[in-house]
Amino acid sequence: MPAEAPAPFRRLAIVGLGLIGSSIARAARHYGMVETIVAIDRDAAVLERVRALGIADVATDDLVAGVAQADLVILCVPVGAAGAVAEAMAGHLAPGTVVSDVGSVKVAVVAAVAPHLGPGVHFVPAHPVAGTEYSGPDAGFSTLFSGRWCILTPLPEGDAGAAARVQAFWEGIGAIVETMTAEHHDLVLAITSHVPHLIAYNIVGTAADLEAVTQSEVIKFSAGGFRDFTRIAASDPTMWRDVFLANKDAVLEMLGRFNEDLSALARAIRWGDGDALHALFTRTRAIRRGIVAQGQETAEPDFGRSRAERGKTGEG
Amino acid sequence: MPAEAPAPFRRLAIVGLGLIGSSIARAARHYGMVETIVAIDRDAAVLERVRALGIADVATDDLVAGVAQADLVILCVPVGAAGAVAEAMAGHLAPGTVVSDVGSVKVAVVAAVAPHLGPGVHFVPAHPVAGTEYSGPDAGFSTLFSGRWCILTPLPEGDAGAAARVQAFWEGIGAIVETMTAEHHDLVLAITSHVPHLIAYNIVGTAADLEAVTQSEVIKFSAGGFRDFTRIAASDPTMWRDVFLANKDAVLEMLGRFNEDLSALARAIRWGDGDALHALFTRTRAIRRGIVAQGQETAEPDFGRSRAERGKTGEG
Numbered sequence: 001m002p003a004e005a006p007a008p009f010r011r012l013a014i015v016g017l018g019l020i021g022s023s024i025a026r027a028a029r030h031y032g033m034v035e036t037i038v039a040i041d042r043d044a045a046v047l048e049r050v051r052a053l054g055i056a057d058v059a060t061d062d063l064v065a066g067v068a069q070a071d072l073v074i075l076c077v078p079v080g081a082a083g084a085v086a087e088a089m090a091g092h093l094a095p096g097t098v099v100s101d102v103g104s105v106k107v108a109v110v111a112a113v114a115p116h117l118g119p120g121v122h123f124v125p126a127h128p129v130a131g132t133e134y135s136g137p138d139a140g141f142s143t144l145f146s147g148r149w150c151i152l153t154p155l156p157e158g159d160a161g162a163a164a165r166v167q168a169f170w171e172g173i174g175a176i177v178e179t180m181t182a183e184h185h186d187l188v189l190a191i192t193s194h195v196p197h198l199i200a201y202n203i204v205g206t207a208a209d210l211e212a213v214t215q216s217e218v219i220k221f222s223a224g225g226f227r228d229f230t231r232i233a234a235s236d237p238t239m240w241r242d243v244f245l246a247n248k249d250a251v252l253e254m255l256g257r258f259n260e261d262l263s264a265l266a267r268a269i270r271w272g273d274g275d276a277l278h279a280l281f282t283r284t285r286a287i288r289r290g291i292v293a294q295g296q297e298t299a300e301p302d303f304g305r306s307r308a309e310r311g312k313t314g315e316g
Numbered sequence: 317m318p319a320e321a322p323a324p325f326r327r328l329a330i331v332g333l334g335l336i337g338s339s340i341a342r343a344a345r346h347y348g349m350v351e352t353i354v355a356i357d358r359d360a361a362v363l364e365r366v367r368a369l370g371i372a373d374v375a376t377d378d379l380v381a382g383v384a385q386a387d388l389v390i391l392c393v394p395v396g397a398a399g400a401v402a403e404a405m406a407g408h409l410a411p412g413t414v415v416s417d418v419g420s421v422k423v424a425v426v427a428a429v430a431p432h433l434g435p436g437v438h439f440v441p442a443h444p445v446a447g448t449e450y451s452g453p454d455a456g457f458s459t460l461f462s463g464r465w466c467i468l469t470p471l472p473e474g475d476a477g478a479a480a481r482v483q484a485f486w487e488g489i490g491a492i493v494e495t496m497t498a499e500h501h502d503l504v505l506a507i508t509s510h511v512p513h514l515i516a517y518n519i520v521g522t523a524a525d526l527e528a529v530t531q532s533e534v535i536k537f538s539a540g541g542f543r544d545f546t547r548i549a550a551s552d553p554t555m556w557r558d559v560f561l562a563n564k565d566a567v568l569e570m571l572g573r574f575n576e577d578l579s580a581l582a583r584a585i586r587w588g589d590g591d592a593l594h595a596l597f598t599r600t601r602a603i604r605r606g607i608v609a610q611g612q613e614t615a616e617p618d619f620g621r622s623r624a625e626r627g628k629t630g631e632g
Binding site (some may be wrong): 041080088104129130133148149151153171178184187188189191192193194195196197198199200201202203204205206208209210212213217218219220221222223224225226227228229230231232233235236237238240241242245246251252254255258259261262265266269270272274277278280281282283284285287288289290291294 | 531558
């Protein structure tokens with residue numbers, strides 16, 4: 001955000017202090033984006049950690065009181081819970097309040113949240129495409145969104161000023177903002193995030209169930225490629241259950257494409273069609289180069305794992 | 317290797333100076349495991365890099381002369397090329413020479429290589445489970461095998477002393493050695509390496525072919541999980557073509573299991589069976605913890621990517 005622009009919001013209420021919620025709290029303070037941060041969570045253990053970490057000005061389990069004076073409320077709960085939270089707080093939001101979220105699915109969240117919010121409240125759905133495989137308030141850090149994309153899916157009939165302020169907030173904590181429809185978001189994320197998670201969860205499950213290969217062998221020899229899948233297969237189970245249920249159509253559509261292609265690949269292996277295999281394996285390198293070139297990944301070999309082993313440092 | 321043990325070999329000939337071959341050369345020198353290193357490659361550009369990097373005492377495209385006086389010859393060529401190399405060099409190996417390899421498939425390599433080697437030559441198949449997504453002599457580094465597993469699959473009728481010397485060599489350059497049959501190796505690697513590579517190549521290909529989502533969007537929003545797949549889908553196309561063709565049966569068998577499980581998962585999504593999804597997603601976390609606990613992966617969030625972005629350093 002340019003230095004001369006006024007801060008878009010003064011009082012931020014975050015509902016759900018997991019990895020993402022706690023990172024937003026840390027980032028909002030680190031970048032001086034709001035005056036007051038209210039952390040709302042129904043889990044007493046989470047609130048205790050929030051207080052110990054000192055990442056919010058107020059930590060409460062009282063949703064109604066917590067959101068009452070906020071001018072920005074961000075829902076950082078699993079997408080399956082967003083509707084219920086919206087319903088519970090809707091009557092207690094001040095006119096002009098902006099409500100946003102961080103859900104990995106947008107059509108279902110809009111359908112669940114928007115009907116509850118009164119006409120004076122502005123809903124601006126958002127999705128920061130960032131994360132790690134860790135969960136909970138201790139896992140967050142203030143630079144999680146730096147250089148990462150945050151997708152906004154403003155409602156067609158929504159308030160443009162509110163969307164601009166949410167954009168300014170995300171840009172202020174380091175993200176790059178892109179705007180698209182909720183429907184398109186759900187398709188894009190189905191292929192870039194949801195199906196990858198699904199097949200990662202799946203192969204880790206398949207490996208665990210084999211009789212001919214022990215779990216100990218799977219773990220020992222995981223450096224051959226398997227371990228790359230286990231990171232995302234260690235992501236939060238509740239969050240991901242909700243994502244798959246909420247984005248069912250797009251996930252099944254993209255999974256159908258994946259399966260068709262995989263069948264063709266299996267057939268090429270069965271019939272010894274080395275040229276088809278080589279052609280695909282060459283083509284896929286280009287996408288990797290694009291990802292590295294755009295700064296969404298390091299070019300270091302092996303993600304710098306070898307380096308990490310030589311001198312491991314913690315993430316702040 | 318204990319300090320008092322004699323070096324198991326004096327003259328090492330490496331055939332194929334790619335990522336693995338050049339890493340073995342660097343490691344053998346770094347750890348003082350042999351007196352002389354002979355680099356053999358038919359590619360003049362590779363030999364030029366080997367000479368410039370100074371990682372071998374001799375660099376030659378003459379296979380017969382290169383292996384003539386070696387007491388250890390390691391084939392570091394794609395598995396589909398191992399048989400032809402063995403045939404070409406077989407008559408020129410001194411009695412007592414130990415031949416090994418680094419192939420990701422073992423049954424097919426044994427079948428292709430062993431028949432060519434005379435009775436006085438000892439073949440000890442090996443597979444170091446280590447690598448990065450980069451290829452070529454510049455990509456190697458001396459610590460690639462440190463703390464990584466190297467699997468030996470000695471022939472049932474093979475020379476036990478030769479196998480022990482190959483084990484000592486690998487332990488001397490930092491690897492942990494495990495011995496199993498070639499058949500079991502191919503099953504284990506099918507699930508821990510080959511099928512993961514196959515589905516990574518596949519989803520990157522699927523994503524590239526979509527009409528509704530642009531390649532630019534796939535690249536931009538890859539941080540949601542997709543990028544984890546692109547690393548291994550950037551691996552050497554020729555090597556991997558050969559792996560899939562050479563380990564066809566085990567790969568198709570494991571792929572069949574994967575597909576059955578994926579169908580069940582798709583069905584759970586279609587019918588909204590959140591409990592089944594949550595149960596699997598919880599179970600898969602345990603395998604991840606095992607991999608981190610056994611030192612085959614860093615526990616840093618996001619592979620330390622955020623850290624890498626703050627201060628990127630090269631890999632030696």
